[in-house]
Amino acid sequence: MQEPEEPFVLASVSVVCRRWPSVEDLPHAVHLIHTFTAEISKKALPDLLEHGDSSLFFRVLQAVDESVNLIHHEKLRQYRLAMQLIPSKMTLKGGKLQAMKELYKRYRGAVDDDTVRAVAAEPELPVLKWLHSCEPRIFKNFTGFEERIFRFASTNDRKGVVRWLVKLFPDTVRSLEFAAGGGHLDLIKWLMKHTKWDTEVEAAFYKAVQAGHVMKFLAANYSFNWSEKAMANAQMHGHTETVKWLYFHLGMKLLPHEVNAARNDFIDLLELMDKETDFCRNPTVFFAGCGNNHPEVAEWYKDHYGNPRKRKHCSQ
Structure with missing residues (x-):
């Protein structure tokens, strides 16, 4: 077994030992495991996400929940730090959304400025929908949150995210600049048809220089x-x-x-x-x-x- 995985495996074993009566005959083993995991449990969740195997996240989360070595505020700190890392360290298939839900259930304060920035940096539609459902004022409370998401989604052709934002905020004037820079002609056409797009398109034209087909479309449909x-x-x-x-x-x-x-x-x-x-x-x-x-x-x-x-x- 590789050394970095040992703390998390032992943490899982510790949980099992507390849950199964059949292992009560090994109190000395349980004591040793508790003693060993006490030193690593204060940073178990963030360390796992930064350096370990995120597939073990839910087992380690359970170990933190049931730890007798951590006081309450130390657990809350782990939940908050883990919430900030999950958007970039876990995938939807790997349980990203469920992990965020579990942490939020334990500590609502885990959704702070750093978490919001992390979500905006790599926005995924299921996460955004969930976050908006439990924190509906988040787009107003965090300056630039909507704009950052729109910029990333437009640049990377995340059509689902763009359409969701437009539906959520239909009166926002949208820039074509980011979709133009990414060379996403279909998205530009959709924005021009379904949004109050910014007719000051000089920035979009210059971004479109990097994508000739987009530039030709804009030139044919807009006098400049x-x-x-x-x-x-x-x-x-x-x-x-x-x-x-x-x-x-x-x-x-x-x-x-x-x-x-x-x-x-x-x-x-x-x-x-x-x-x-x-x-x-x-x-x-x-x-x-x-x-x-x-x-x-x-x-x-x-x-x-x-x-x-x-x-x-x-x-x-």
């Missing part, structure tokens, strides 16, 4: 004066298809970001810039490729413009 920033963002992040669309469809100028393309190994973008401009004649492209461990960029430059090191040597 594109600025140089859109092209700059697309080139700096190596979104070549978006750059092509801005250049060929909207007639925007390519910008001299050839060195950035070389530093980041955007060879397809270098190819486009080479065909349409003379930016790539810059020898710094070659040296940026070498200096950033992109030998393919250096070879690309030599194939198109020769070896700048040889030219430098000849000129001397």
Whole structure:
């Protein structure tokens, strides 16, 4: 047995020994187990979630409940700390929701600021519905809770969470920025159809530069004066298809970001810039490729413009 698991196994054994009369013939064993678990029980639940096997959670929770070594406020502290860790350390299949319900049943104060932040960081619909049912004022009491959930859900295409929030708060004006940044076109269409979405969509347009299909949809359905920033963002992040669309469809100028393309190994973008401009004649492209461990960029430059090191040597 691996050493980190021993305290939790022994804690479970301790519970069994207290529950089954047939083991009363071994009082010395029970005493030894109680003595051993006394030292680890003050942090048993949070330690289990941080470093152990969360599948043992309910057995260890039972051990904490029945511990004669912990005073009441020490148990409450464990419940609160465990509640903060469960959103990130357990899965729904692994009993996340049931674990949170059990802790809340024991100590309502376990739902504090840190727990709310943990839930908002990884929002899952069953957990949100349960939390709202037992703490209906939570969205008003904790500033930014709803906004954080919406941002995460939109960015990660959690349609169920987004729709639930919209139904819960139908009058909230929703931003398209986060769904655009995640490239979630279907979600954008749904938000535009079912919510009071923010018509100041400049931020959404610039986020959409990272997802060309979203940008094209927004451009086709909303009048907007594109600025140089859109092209700059697309080139700096190596979104070549978006750059092509801005250049060929909207007639925007390519910008001299050839060195950035070389530093980041955007060879397809270098190819486009080479065909349409003379930016790539810059020898710094070659040296940026070498200096950033992109030998393919250096070879690309030599194939198109020769070896700048040889030219430098000849000129001397």
